[in-house]
Amino acid sequence: MNIEQIYTGCLAQGAYYIESEGEVAIIDPLRETQPYIDKAKAENAQIKYVFETHFHADFVSGHIDLAKKTGATIVYGPNAKTSYDIYSAKDEEAFKLGKVTIKALHTPGHTLESTTYLLIDEQGKNHAIFTGDTLFLGDVGRPDLAIKQDLTKEDLAGMLFDSLRNKIMPLADDVIVYPAHGAGSACGKNLSKETVDTLGNQKKTNYALRADMSKEEFVAEVLDGILPPPQYFSKNAMLNKEGYAAFDSVLEKGNVPLDPEEFEALANHEGALVLDVRTQEEFVKEHIPNSIFIGLKGQFAPWVGALITDLQQPILLVVPEGKSEEAVTRLSRVGYDNTLGYLKGGMDQWKKSGKEVESITSIDANEFEKRYSPELSILDVRKPGEFDSTHLKTAMSLPLDFLSENMNKIDKDKEYYVHCAGGYRSVIAASILKARGFNNLIDIAGGYGALKNTDIPKTNFACPSSK
The missing domain is CATH 3.60.15.10 (Ribonuclease Z/Hydroxyacylglutathione hydrolase-like)
Structure with missing residues (x-):
């Protein structure tokens, strides 16, 4: 046995x-x-x-x-x-x-x-x-x-x-x-x-x-x-009960290299979501306008499932070299079978073709500590339990899981500093907000894991400090 x-x-x-x-x-x-x-x-x-x-x-x-x-x-x-x-x-x-x-x-x-x-x-x-x-x-x-x-x-x-x-x-x-x-x-x-x-x-x-x-x-x-x-x-439970497309056909359709012109044309013609699965460091440095970041190195499939509401959403991928099959496979594991291809040559080829590139400002915890004042607007995108345990005293809780439903609580004209626990979720949140017209965003690299070592005032419900 x-x-x-x-x-x-x-x-x-x-x-x-x-x-x-x-x-x-x-x-x-x-x-x-x-x-x-x-x-x-x-x-x-x-x-x-x-x-x-x-x-x-x-x-x-x-x-x-x-x-x-x-x-x-x-x-x-x-x-x-x-x-x-x-x-x-x-x-x-x-x-x-x-x-x-x-x-x-x-x-x-x-x-x-x-x-x-x-x-x-x-x-x-x-x-x-x-x-x-x-x-x-x-x-x-x-x-x-x-x-x-x-x-x-x-x-x-x-x-x-x-x-x-x-x-x-x-x-x-x-x-x-x-x-x-x-x-x-x-x-x-x-x-x-x-x-x-x-x-x-x-x-x-x-x-x-x-x-x-x-x-x-x-x-x-x-x-x-x-x-x-x-x-x-x-939706996944229903697919498991009612059936689904053969995985081989999903992979064949999705693992297709596209040059920048083909990629852009498909994005426009099919209303495709451009999903960037590189690292958060690469994404904040440069990315295709209106693309969404969910990195392969994090909890990729669950976050795709939580944030992309339509399983039939056409998807185009920006992937690290040699990772296209992995990305298509991991999307299919949670029922996203409508990948149309990936950007051949990645961002280097996109830039060589003269296409527009955008970035997100990202600073480390030490730089944020220098800039900090109680008047800054801070978005904490961790889960409610994480926030309740301990958080920056002036931060607003805006969990990534429920970002779309609560976007009306923030102002497109304001500047926001965004953080999570380690830096992955905050870049996902920033990418979604940026694609929705929130342009005054600053990511805090390293998240709360780095911020907890600073002298910025914090609230800790789990272990209240004695006066």
Whole structure:
């Protein structure tokens, strides 16, 4: 038996490759399927099953393409209704994979079809659980994504309590827990940076698995502090349920080099968004007018999903050399399949062709400290919890997640200093504001991480200073 966790940091997502006696099961695969196929081929194995723990909201799974290419059976748990062929497992139904067994444990709560897969080894011993979004390390899945008219988030949280107590917690402490997500995912609120643990340790450390917890206490704690889900979650869940374009065709259409004239013509003709995925340092120095920055080196896909509201939005890319395929792939992972090409030769070629270039003023924390006065207008684009913990005393909270909805709160004629925690989100925010006509923007490089070491007055709600 061989188990491999295939973890993707940008999405904080874990897919799983399980092999026994030449038969393979893939759990929660990413959109691009060739790596799984190549791995099975290298091991002279055949992909037999694609197990889905639920209809994922934060990424588009590769289950449909993988089944078409390999003949594998797509397995969901009870209550899953799709527009394509699947096998809907019964609760506690067993599937043979070589010398091991995978048993479906229906664990509704995160969603109604949520299912945990229990791996039973060659000796008949419970070895591991693949919990999807039912159980994370340090947390559980949010129960507010699959609300229907006759169900509330409280109802789903109550189901999750029962699923954990009746299906997961009775398992032995040495059972290994393999979750679908780790820290950085918006599918929970307190996920661990670790990606593998034992169930026994989770029983000791995960607040949601406290043995003395009542259902009412569980519901209250699970729902406390949940932020609204990103706008793309419901759209990705629908793609996973109804189907999507083949990834190979998406890549073929999007990974096309365009010279500056072709690039500009397509932008104008198709109403395409110019998405610059280089580093923030490169973007502030020079960029195409009205382009938006979301860098590949940060949490690229989740921020694309949070900020670009139309999955069908035509997109043109400005990418680092050799990164076009990666950019198209990572866009497709969250359902953005309408990439039209990328700027061949990048900004150097754009400038050589005589095209216009713009920049954003960026200063470091030391320079900002020299300029600081209480009258300056400062925009803090971190999340509300980050701002509430500690912030510059005169800063205004304008979270990047909700920038478009709150843009009317700021004045196009005023000068604003913009910062986040480390410098990535502030440049995203500045690029969006600049494209909307806010031209008096100054980015603070290094963000609050650098500002906290200055003498600029701060408010710290977490640790109030004594007078």
